[in-house]
Amino acid sequence: MTDEYTDNKLETKAADSSSGSYTPPAEAIPAKENPEQELYHAKSFWTKWVFCQDAKVIGIQYALTATAIGFIGLILSWGMRLQLGFPETFSFLGPATYYQSVTMHGMIMVIYLLTALFLGGFGNYLIPLMVGARDMVFPYVNMVSYWMFLVAVLVLLASFFVPGGPTGAGWTLYPPQAILPGTPGSEMGIVLMLVSLSLFVIGFTMGGLNYVITILQSRTRGMTLMRMPLTIWGIFTATVLALLAFPALFVACIMMTLDNLLGTSFFMPEIFTMGEKLDYAGGSPILFQHLFWFFGHPEVYIVALPAFGIVSDLISVHARKNVFGYRMMVWAIVIIGALSFIVWAHHMYVSGMNPWFGFFFATTTLIIAVPTAIKVYNWVLTLWRGNIHLTIPMLFSLGFIVTFVNGGITGLFLGNVIIDVPLSDTYFVVAHFHMVMGIAPLMVVFGAIYHWYPLITGRHLNQTLGKIHFWVTFVGAYAIYFPMHYLGFIGVPRRYFEMYDSPYMTSGVGLNQFITVAALIVGFTQFIFLYNIFTSWYKGEKSEKNPWKANSLEWHTPDYPPTHGNFGKELPVVYRWPYDFSVPGTDKEYIPQHVAPSEVPTAKAEQT
Amino acid sequence: MSQFDIEKLPKGSKGFMYDWGSDQRAFKGVPWGKAMMWIFLLSDTFIFSCFLISLMTARASTVVPWPYPSEVFGLTVFGTSVPLLLIAIMTFVLITSSGTMAIAVKYGYEKNRKLCGWFLLATAIGGLTFVGMQAFEWSKLIFHDGVRPWGNPFGAEQFGAFFFMVTGFHGTHVSIGVIFLFIFARKVFRGDFDTGRRGYFTSMKSDYEAIEILGLYWHFVDLVWVFIFAFFYLW
Ligand code: HEM
Numbered sequence: 001m002t003d004e005y006t007d008n009k010l011e012t013k014a015a016d017s018s019s020g021s022y023t024p025p026a027e028a029i030p031a032k033e034n035p036e037q038e039l040y041h042a043k044s045f046w047t048k049w050v051f052c053q054d055a056k057v058i059g060i061q062y063a064l065t066a067t068a069i070g071f072i073g074l075i076l077s078w079g080m081r082l083q084l085g086f087p088e089t090f091s092f093l094g095p096a097t098y099y100q101s102v103t104m105h106g107m108i109m110v111i112y113l114l115t116a117l118f119l120g121g122f123g124n125y126l127i128p129l130m131v132g133a134r135d136m137v138f139p140y141v142n143m144v145s146y147w148m149f150l151v152a153v154l155v156l157l158a159s160f161f162v163p164g165g166p167t168g169a170g171w172t173l174y175p176p177q178a179i180l181p182g183t184p185g186s187e188m189g190i191v192l193m194l195v196s197l198s199l200f201v202i203g204f205t206m207g208g209l210n211y212v213i214t215i216l217q218s219r220t221r222g223m224t225l226m227r228m229p230l231t232i233w234g235i236f237t238a239t240v241l242a243l244l245a246f247p248a249l250f251v252a253c254i255m256m257t258l259d260n261l262l263g264t265s266f267f268m269p270e271i272f273t274m275g276e277k278l279d280y281a282g283g284s285p286i287l288f289q290h291l292f293w294f295f296g297h298p299e300v301y302i303v304a305l306p307a308f309g310i311v312s313d314l315i316s317v318h319a320r321k322n323v324f325g326y327r328m329m330v331w332a333i334v335i336i337g338a339l340s341f342i343v344w345a346h347h348m349y350v351s352g353m354n355p356w357f358g359f360f361f362a363t364t365t366l367i368i369a370v371p372t373a374i375k376v377y378n379w380v381l382t383l384w385r386g387n388i389h390l391t392i393p394m395l396f397s398l399g400f401i402v403t404f405v406n407g408g409i410t411g412l413f414l415g416n417v418i419i420d421v422p423l424s425d426t427y428f429v430v431a432h433f434h435m436v437m438g439i440a441p442l443m444v445v446f447g448a449i450y451h452w453y454p455l456i457t458g459r460h461l462n463q464t465l466g467k468i469h470f471w472v473t474f475v476g477a478y479a480i481y482f483p484m485h486y487l488g489f490i491g492v493p494r495r496y497f498e499m500y501d502s503p504y505m506t507s508g509v510g511l512n513q514f515i516t517v518a519a520l521i522v523g524f525t526q527f528i529f530l531y532n533i534f535t536s537w538y539k540g541e542k543s544e545k546n547p548w549k550a551n552s553l554e555w556h557t558p559d560y561p562p563t564h565g566n567f568g569k570e571l572p573v574v575y576r577w578p579y580d581f582s583v584p585g586t587d588k589e590y591i592p593q594h595v596a597p598s599e600v601p602t603a604k605a606e607q608t
Numbered sequence: 609m610s611q612f613d614i615e616k617l618p619k620g621s622k623g624f625m626y627d628w629g630s631d632q633r634a635f636k637g638v639p640w641g642k643a644m645m646w647i648f649l650l651s652d653t654f655i656f657s658c659f660l661i662s663l664m665t666a667r668a669s670t671v672v673p674w675p676y677p678s679e680v681f682g683l684t685v686f687g688t689s690v691p692l693l694l695i696a697i698m699t700f701v702l703i704t705s706s707g708t709m710a711i712a713v714k715y716g717y718e719k720n721r722k723l724c725g726w727f728l729l730a731t732a733i734g735g736l737t738f739v740g741m742q743a744f745e746w747s748k749l750i751f752h753d754g755v756r757p758w759g760n761p762f763g764a765e766q767f768g769a770f771f772f773m774v775t776g777f778h779g780t781h782v783s784i785g786v787i788f789l790f791i792f793a794r795k796v797f798r799g800d801f802d803t804g805r806r807g808y809f810t811s812m813k814s815d816y817e818a819i820e821i822l823g824l825y826w827h828f829v830d831l832v833w834v835f836i837f838a839f840f841y842l843w
């Protein structure tokens with residue numbers, strides 16, 4: 001083993017700098033490591049659009065399916081809100097149906113909408129394009145991944161139609177109550193939920209392996225890890241988290257299914273129901289909580305990290321400025337991801353664990369605030385003196401920052417044991433997690449859709465409808481969730497069907513009505529957005545290539561919108577990071593990633 | 609533009625930094641499928657860890673005595689009861705099949721079709737024997753000793769629950785491996801990897817690397833068995 005080695009980089013062209021002092025970095029084209037990928041060329045309608053192996057189509061399939069089920073989650077929230085706001089007027093939701101709505105709403109939003117949309121949808125569409133690959137490394141497996149997801153969604157939907165209806169155990173599905181009579185859906189609903197989750201995990205694993213390996217092993221020449229757009233870093237880290245966290249959920253699902261169907265007692269202690277002793281003995285409900293939250297907390301970041309990454313890119317492109325502290329941003333993503341595996345029991349402060357555990361988990365939880373705060377500062381510093389274009393993606397990004405800071409600060413409250421104990425299971429928690437993992441990531445989803453819609457369809461979304469969509473959603477979200485913090489402080493418990501005549505309800509009644517009205521308006525606006533998406537598909541204003549003047553590879557494909565194989569004959573060679581905006585020394589306002597230094601000899605770009 | 613030459617890359621810790629700082633591939637010279645299998649196995653490790661850690665907590669917190677393994681898993685041969693006899697044989701068979709798998713991989717890379725195929729078959733038969741013996745063990749426990757997932761005459765009921773779940777899950781892994789071993793043995797005998805015949809489902813060409821990837825899976829399943837063995841039978 002020696003220290004000397006011949007560098008792989010070759011063909012150093014002499015830089016013919018004409019203007020004096022600055023010499024652009026030498027140009028090096030590394031040798032090809034990956035063989036040309038052979039793609040499956042679809043011939044029939046079925047293999048082209050239905051059983052399709054092209055990651056771009058799979059991404060759209062994922063996104064549409066996730067959106068469809070997401071709207072069901074939205075409508076369930078309307079039912080709950082009507083019940084909470086006007087319990088006398090709307091009595092169509094009984095207590096059992098309310099529980100079922102809460103549960104299905106929570107699970108659908110977290111798993112089947114956000115996880116599937118960020119990783120399955122954006123991941124599939126963007127990863128190969130942004131790292132300069134023709135497709136995912138194993139397109140066939142990728143296709144199966146989508147169909148597993150679809151089956152998981154169908155099984156979930158089927159639970160609405162079985163005797164007893166879907167499960168009403170809360171999205172945390174805590175045993176023993178989840179599988180005991182008295183909880184709605186304890187007959188069939190819970191089994192279908194567990195089966196659906198297991199299928200989702202299996203399907204996701206197939207896709208997730210593809211995402212990870214495509215990013216690690218199938219980048220184009222010149223695309224080093226530190227030249228990848230932050231979008232890719234976010235999706236990558238989230239996928240790794242998912243591959244390591246979903247196993248715990250999977251195991252918990254198997255064990256609970258066995259408890260339910262075979263009568264094992266993994267999670268079931270000795271228990272009486274209706275005065276009768278059941279056959280269970282010796283199991284530990286707390287074990288389920290540990291397994292669930294070992295998955296559940298990383299899940300929060302599975303949703304958040306892609307949002308972090310995407311929003312960094314949106315801010316940079318629409319403020320025409322490089323991401324402030326790119327490397328710091330990357331490391332923050334990675335560190336947050338790693339830390340997210342050792343904080344799970346902050347969801348279990350009231351489960352009666354050893355107080356020292358609470359101390360440990362509170363400490364780790366608060367440590368996560370450090371890299372997270374770094375990210376927020378860097379977003380703000382990216383905007384600082386940028387050339388901010390108030391486009392719709394930018395509006396949503398700004399909305400994200402504010403909302404995320406808000407939810408993050410309430411998170412600091414809840415991370416401390418003594419503050420969490422009184423606030424646990426109140427509306428304060430509901431407000432917190434909707435802000436931080438509901439609304440904030442959704443803001444990014446919306447911004448990202450307005451940003452990449454032209455790439456996918458070649459047309460812009462309608463701007464007026466978009467502005468309406470943003471302002472109503474943003475202001476409306478605050479109208480919904482701000483009052484909930486207060487409700488939590490006065491002690492309104494979460495997951496309650498009705499408040500009856502409880503003492504808090506003096507100020508709560510009016511607030512609840514107000515929240516409900518806001519929720520209906522916000523919900524309705526999402527249908528406007530849906531309308532916008534479908535009509536703009538064929539009626540929208542045509543977009544020229546690269547309408548936002550972005551640098552990353554997905555905008556610079558020979559065909560626009562990109563076609564099968566993404567990059568035509570030759571894969572692009574990358575020379576720089578995707579954030580060379582407003583580089584001094586050149587009249588080019590932005591320098592795409594594949595532009596060689598010799599093409600912009602005077603640009604004083606940093607070497608990345 | 610010259611050829612990519614892996615030999616010329618830096619080695620050791622410097623090589624690690626170079627690889628992760630470089631373009632195209634983070635794991636230099638590692639084909640996509642192999643990298644994918646490694647990451648999958650990492651994920652699968654988490655699944656088995658969750659199972660086994662759950663077992664440990666159940667065992668550590670049980671108030672009813674935990675059954676004594678060498679009693680439960682004993683086998684009576686010629687009138688004397690030998691503890692762990694069947695398990696010892698099962699473990700031996702499975703580990704041996706790891707050996708034959710390794711040989712199959714070697715012959716695969718030498719493009720020795722015949723021997724590669726035969727050793728794959730031998731591995732598959734080893735796996736099949738293992739699953740068969742496991743079926744025998746299960747039926748003995750169920751029909752002879754009255755062990756059920758929801759209870760058993762020896763002590764804590766979680767014993768049966770975890771035993772059937774974990775060995776069942778592992779057995780499923782072995783069975784899936786056996787199926788693929790048979791499929792790949794057929795492919796090797798037919799010469800698919802030499803002629804570049806396309807896969808039935810994926811319609812993609814494949815080569816002898818696939819054997820090594822299958823080998824990784826197979827060794828992993830064996831390794832997991834060692835842990836299961838330790839936790840159920842020796843603890
Ligand atoms: C306009 C949008 C939304 C409205 C009006 C809404 C409303 C509600 C309501 C009323 C509850 C039940 C509170 C209770 O009784 O305890 C709830 C629970 C929940 N929501 Fe939302 N929600 C919305 C969007 C979202 C989104 C985008 C997410 C994604 C993370 C989400 C995740 C959850 C979760 C995880 C629960 C807890 C379920 C449980 O307690 O088991 N929600 N939501």
Ligand SMILES: [Cu+2]
Nearest residue numbers: 297300344347
């Ligand atoms: Cu958490």
